[in-house]
Amino acid sequence: MGKHTAPSKAGRPPKYGHAMTTAERAQQYRARRHERQRVALRTPQHATLNALLDELRASVKDGDMRAVQRIGVELTARTRVNRDASRN
Numbered sequence: 001m002g003k004h005t006a007p008s009k010a011g012r013p014p015k016y017g018h019a020m021t022t023a024e025r026a027q028q029y030r031a032r033r034h035e036r037q038r039v040a041l042r043t044p045q046h047a048t049l050n051a052l053l054d055e056l057r058a059s060v061k062d063g064d065m066r067a068v069q070r071i072g073v074e075l076t077a078r079t080r081v082n083r084d085a086s087r088n
Helices: 023-041 049-060 065-087
Strands: none
Touching: 023 049, 049 065
């Protein structure tokens, strides 16, 4: 009988050939969140709800009322669509 191979580990393989540290994982998380927030500002209709809310917080803090208004319009439109769909 032949060679014995070690059983492969369960789960997803590491992204870069080794496990990320907590700091690396947090850095990637923050970078993804920042990018989603930028998308929310440029094209609110394509942004996730969390990205819209993050951008809304940042815009209010910075005093950017034009961004607040754009995001508010998008959130209102989504609320209307969801409310109309639930009535049918």
